[in-house]
Every structure is written in C-alpha cells, then in structure tokens.
Amino acid sequence: MDERIARLKTSKEAGILVENARRLGKLELAAQAQQRAxxxxxxxxxxxxxxxxxxxAALYAYEEQQSRLKGRTFRATRTRQxxxxxxxxxxxERMVLQRKxxxxxEVLEDAGLQELSFEAIIDRFSDEFSTQAVQAARARLEGKPASFISSPSTSSHDQALNMTIANLPVVLDAEAEAFIExxxxxxxxxxARWLPRYTAIIRDISDAMAADRPQDVFEILWKSAENSISNAGQGILKYDTVERMRQELVEVIRDIYADGSPENFNQIVARFNDWKRKGHVGMVPRLLIARAFAGIHPRLYHTTVDSHSQNLVIDWFAAHTNFRAPRSDSWSVQARALVIxxxxxxxxxxxxxxxxxxxxxxxxQIRARSSSKSLKPGHSPRPEVAFANLPSRQRIISLRHNVIQTALFSKLSVEFGKDRVWTEYPTGTGGYAxxxxxxxxxxxQLYEIKIADTSAKVVRxxxxxLLEYGFRPGGLEAKKLFIVGEPVLDDVTRxxxxxxxxxFNIEIDYMQVELFDESGVPVLQKPVEQEF
Structure with missing residues (x-):
C-alpha cells in the first residue's frame, strides 16, 4: 500500500487525496485513496x-457509480433505510435473497466492481450469513438461477415460528379430512371459479414486480375493492386519498416486495398510523395492507386478510388440526404461523x-352452520353444455344435473319465495347441498339431485x-330431506x-323434476350425445 494511503486518518483526508490524484492523472493512486475513503x-x-x-463500502461505491452515470449526486435512499x-x-442478506x-x-457488475457487491461480501464472509444467503449469493455471482430465493421466508421471525411450531405435530381429525376432501x-x-382468477392476478403482480414496475399493480392493490385476492369491502381508501398518495403508496409496494416479513408488515402499519396522525389518510387500511402482502408474497400469506375471519379460521384449525397460534395481535404474525x-x-x-x-x-363451511347472512339466497345457473375434445370427434354433452338444479330452484322459488332458496349451499361438513x-x-329442508334412469338408483x-349433510356433527340439521330425480317413483322404492x-323417524321424501322442451314434450332422461 502506498505510504500516503496508510497515513490517511479520516474520510475527508482521503477524499482530498482522491481529487488531487485524479487531477494529476494518477488513477491507480486515486482508486486506492477512494477505497480507503x-x-x-x-x-x-x-x-x-x-x-x-x-x-x-459497497453502498458508497454504488452511489458513486450512479452519480457518475446520472451526472448528479445520487443517494440510495431505500438501501440506506x-x-x-x-x-x-x-x-x-434480504437484498441478496430477492428473486431479481x-x-x-447490476450497476457494480457493469462497472467491473462485482467484488464490491453484497453477493461478493456474503461469499467472502460466509460464516456471518445464513446458508441460504451464501448459496444465493454464489449462484448469482456465477450467473446461475437460484429458484429457492425468497427473502422473507428466512427472517428471524420465521425461524422462531418454525422452531415453536415444529414441537407440535399436525393432527387432522375426521372433520379436517372431510373439509380437505x-x-x-x-x-x-x-x-372452478376463484382459483383461475386468483392465479392470473398473482402472475400479473409477480411479472410487474420482477420488472421493477410497482406502478403497474397500484390499482390492483390500492384501488380495487375486489381483486381476486380478497374483497376489501369497507376497508378501501377514498379515491382522492389514493390518488393524492399515489407516489407514497407505490413506494409501499416496493418496500413490501423488498421485505415480506411480519416485522415489515408492522412497520408499514406504523407508517400509515403516522400518515393518519398527520392527516394524510383518514384511516389505517389494515385489510388493504394485508392484501398487498398476500398478493406480493403468496408463498408466505393466505388470502384471509381480515383479522376477524382469520380468527374464525384459527379457532377451527386449533380444534381440528392441533394448531397453536402465537400470541400476537398482528395479522401477519398469525397468518405466517398458520401458513407454516x-x-x-x-x-x-x-x-x-x-x-x-x-x-x-x-x-x-363454518358460517353455514349459523345461518350466516353472508350467504345470500339465490341460484347461479351453471353451464348446460360442455365441450369434450376427443381424438376423432367432438361431442356436446348435456350437463343434466345443472339443468335439473335450475329447474328445481324455479320450482322451490314459486313455492317458498326466492329469498328462502339457496343452491350449492355449504353444508358445514365439507360439502355443498x-x-x-x-x-x-x-x-x-335439504335437497339432493341424482341423475339415473330409475328412482331406485336415484335414491340409492x-x-x-343427505344423511351426512343433514345429521353429521356440524351439518345442517335439516328437518326434512328430499331426494330429487327425473324418474317416476316406483312402488317398491316408495x-x-x-x-x-x-x-326410523327420518323425514325423507322423493321429488320428481321433469324437463320439457319448448313444445311441452318431455326431454329424454339420459344425457344426450351428438357426434359431429
């Protein structure tokens, strides 16, 4: 090392030497002085x-390179935070464990200063970092993909949760197994309906964040009441507030992407509390914050983003799977524990x-047990035909069950009123009536439709x-059961x-539902197939 470098005591002295060396064209000395500075x-x-x-030193080098490229002083605010x-x-470690x-x-690599990067530092001081971080750093330095990279999952909080939960075996009782089935x-x-939409929106968010375009998901996360992750309901912010705070909310998206841990969730909540105190927002949108974490980090958080509903879920998991929730009022802490x-x-x-x-x-399922008002009466007709692509031909297959269900709904609505009839109603036992x-x-009154060519088969x-939905513990406790089919009820089955x-004091009966075409002619009972 040059003696002049060794004698430097302060960064200010080193900075002066850097300027003098550059002015005199002594670039090697300037580089050494800059490193010492x-x-x-x-x-x-x-x-x-x-x-x-x-x-x-890596941070300073990055700022210097960016300042040179931009032609003005650059300060890496987010990194410093x-x-x-x-x-x-x-x-x-968190930054190295990011997928991107x-x-x-990138800046240091382009400048030929890869040895100053966080990745190189973690590789060099490997004893001071987690094994996953070291593996990720080395993979990136070698230009290899590291599919296991996921920063929030390695947080100290998750490690503590894993250690706590690992001592409790997961035990699924009969109800849990029935629900899963x-x-x-x-x-x-x-x-059939939610998962495809949810998958698509998660893909959109992932693509936008990987491309460093958080503004592309601003509307999805902060303005949409229902975004296929969860319905924000009354938890949505006012439109003018969201627009006025657009830049700050985009920055929140960036920060969530950088750190999906429960600790950061609490930090984000604290940030909104500060904004509320200053009059920037009228409320702390905890549900929206939780939904943003769930959307940006779907590997870490489930979609039940309001605390009340999550508490219902936690109670059920505790009763039926041996789950023990951590003592915390934070949605994120509880959600991470449940996902693990x-x-x-x-x-x-x-x-x-x-x-x-x-x-x-x-x-x-559990809300259905208490006649929850959240389950609105009515019927959503399902397709009456579907297309099956076969190697040599295409067939139109009549989905007869759906047609019968629509006819049954109409029949019951006339008799009892539409506000008293539900279709596809959760039974509380893991099924749908x-x-x-x-x-x-x-x-x-409980109705079950079966498609068969005799009433005996329908009943069987x-x-x-019907017995399970009506009388299994947690079920609907129906006072009367109806078997619904097209065939005429024969005397033996009657x-x-x-x-x-x-x-046996079982209130059970048979209801025939016939289908007719527009001219009033009965439609064939068997599913119709037409070849093309």
Whole structure:
C-alpha cells in the first residue's frame, strides 16, 4: 500500500487525496485513496466489523457509480433505510435473497466492481450469513438461477415460528379430512371459479414486480375493492386519498416486495398510523395492507386478510388440526404461523395458491352452520353444455344435473319465495347441498339431485349424502330431506321411503323434476350425445 494511503486518518483526508490524484492523472493512486475513503467513512458512520464495513463500502461505491452515470449526486435512499432498519448484515442478506438481482448488483457488475457487491461480501464472509444467503449469493455471482430465493421466508421471525411450531405435530381429525376432501373437488366454486382468477392476478403482480414496475399493480392493490385476492369491502381508501398518495403508496409496494416479513408488515402499519396522525389518510387500511402482502408474497400469506375471519379460521384449525397460534395481535404474525402449519400438514404439496384459498373454504363451511347472512339466497345457473375434445370427434354433452338444479330452484322459488332458496349451499361438513329451503324460524329442508334412469338408483345414490349433510356433527340439521330425480317413483322404492319415515323417524321424501322442451314434450332422461 502506498505510504500516503496508510497515513490517511479520516474520510475527508482521503477524499482530498482522491481529487488531487485524479487531477494529476494518477488513477491507480486515486482508486486506492477512494477505497480507503470508503473504509474510513464506514468506520465513521458506525460500521464496526469487517463485513459491515465492506457492506457500507459497497453502498458508497454504488452511489458513486450512479452519480457518475446520472451526472448528479445520487443517494440510495431505500438501501440506506434497509441498512438502518435491519442492520447491515440482515439488510444485505434480504437484498441478496430477492428473486431479481438488486440494482446495486447490476450497476457494480457493469462497472467491473462485482467484488464490491453484497453477493461478493456474503461469499467472502460466509460464516456471518445464513446458508441460504451464501448459496444465493454464489449462484448469482456465477450467473446461475437460484429458484429457492425468497427473502422473507428466512427472517428471524420465521425461524422462531418454525422452531415453536415444529414441537407440535399436525393432527387432522375426521372433520379436517372431510373439509380437505370437499375442498379438493374440482367442481367446487373455489377451484372452478376463484382459483383461475386468483392465479392470473398473482402472475400479473409477480411479472410487474420482477420488472421493477410497482406502478403497474397500484390499482390492483390500492384501488380495487375486489381483486381476486380478497374483497376489501369497507376497508378501501377514498379515491382522492389514493390518488393524492399515489407516489407514497407505490413506494409501499416496493418496500413490501423488498421485505415480506411480519416485522415489515408492522412497520408499514406504523407508517400509515403516522400518515393518519398527520392527516394524510383518514384511516389505517389494515385489510388493504394485508392484501398487498398476500398478493406480493403468496408463498408466505393466505388470502384471509381480515383479522376477524382469520380468527374464525384459527379457532377451527386449533380444534381440528392441533394448531397453536402465537400470541400476537398482528395479522401477519398469525397468518405466517398458520401458513407454516398448513405446509407442515403436507396436504397441498407445493401448490401454495390452492393452500391460500383453503381458509376461505373453511370459513364458508363454518358460517353455514349459523345461518350466516353472508350467504345470500339465490341460484347461479351453471353451464348446460360442455365441450369434450376427443381424438376423432367432438361431442356436446348435456350437463343434466345443472339443468335439473335450475329447474328445481324455479320450482322451490314459486313455492317458498326466492329469498328462502339457496343452491350449492355449504353444508358445514365439507360439502355443498344442491339446494336448501330455509324457513323464517330456521327450519331447513335439504335437497339432493341424482341423475339415473330409475328412482331406485336415484335414491340409492342420494341417501348417503343427505344423511351426512343433514345429521353429521356440524351439518345442517335439516328437518326434512328430499331426494330429487327425473324418474317416476316406483312402488317398491316408495315403500322403502315410507318405512324410513315410520320406523326410523327420518323425514325423507322423493321429488320428481321433469324437463320439457319448448313444445311441452318431455326431454329424454339420459344425457344426450351428438357426434359431429
């Protein structure tokens, strides 16, 4: 080392030497002086260990390169905030564990200063960082993908949660297994309708954030009441507030993407509290904040983003899967613990999107037990035809069950009124009833449709489901059960139902629903296939 470099005591002295060396064309001396200036500046700013000082030097080098490229003084505000909030080592680890290389890494690499990057520092001081961070850093330095990168999952909070939860075995009781089985039916609303929309919106958010375009998801996260992640309901901010705070809210999106941990969730809430205190916002939109975390970090958080609903879910998981929630009032802490618990159960494999909507299925089932007003009466007709592509031909297949269900709804609506009839009603046991009628006093009639060519087959197929939906613990406690089919009820099957009523006190009956075409001619009972 040049003696002049060794004699430097302050970053100011080193800076003067840098300027003089550059003016005299002594570029090698200027480079050494600049390196020493950064080292001294790091010490002066409180960075103690060699690893911390190296991280600070990387920050300074990045700022210098950006200042040169932009032609003006550049200050890496967000990086400095992370260093201040998390400490140098933790902040560097979080940034290296991002799926996309940081801007700092790209700038230093382009300048031929890759050895100053956080990745190089973590590689050099590997004993001071997590194994995952070291692997990610080395993968990036070698230009290799690191699919396991995910910064928030390695937070100290998650490590503590994992250690706590690991001591409790996941035990699924019969109700939990029934709920999971019912939820995984591809025909249920959650799988058939919500999941495709949810998958698409998560992909849009992921693509925008990977391209460093948080402004592209601003409307999705802050302005949309229903965005296929969750419905914000009354938790939405006023339109003029959102527009006035656009820049700040885009910055919040960036910060959430950079750090999806529960600690950062609480920091974001605190930021909104400060804005509320200053009159910038009229409320702290906790539900929107939670929804933003769930949308940006779907691997970490489920979609039940309001605390009241999450508490219902937590109580159910505690009762039926041996879950023990951490003592915290924070939605994020509870949500992370629940997601870790569900993952440990292993029932959804790597399909975290399916996992994330399962809690809402649980909520719908348990709310059905109390005649919840959130379940609105009515009927959403399902397709009457579907297309099946076969190797040599295409067939139109009549979805007869759906047609019968629509006809049944019309029939019951005439008799009881539309405000008393529901179709696809959650049973509270993990299934869905084809139809129910609920009287003002809570009296419930339960209907199950089966497609078969004889009434005996219809009854045989329906009776088990009716008994389960009506009388299994947690079920609908129906006062009367109806088996619904197209065939005329034969005498033997009629006698069987009479015996169930008289000898076993089961209020059960058969209802025939016939279909007619526009000219009043009965439609064939069997599904129709037409070849093209």
């Amino acid at each position: 950064n080292e001294l500046r790091a010490i002066e700013e409180g960075y103690r260990s060699p690893a911390e000082q190296a991280i600070a 992370m260093l201040s909030k998390h400490g140098a080592l933790a902040a560097a 290389p940081s801007r700092g890494f 019912g939820f995984m039916d591809p025909g249920v609303w959650f799988q 618990h569900i993952d440990r159960a292993g029932v959804f494999g790597d399909n975290f999107l399916v996992r994330n909507i399962f809690p809402w299925f649980v909520i719908e 084809d139809a129910i009628v609920r009287h003002p006093d809570g009296y419930c 197929q329906a009776i088990g489901q 006698s069987f139902l009479v015996r169930l009523r008289e000898d």
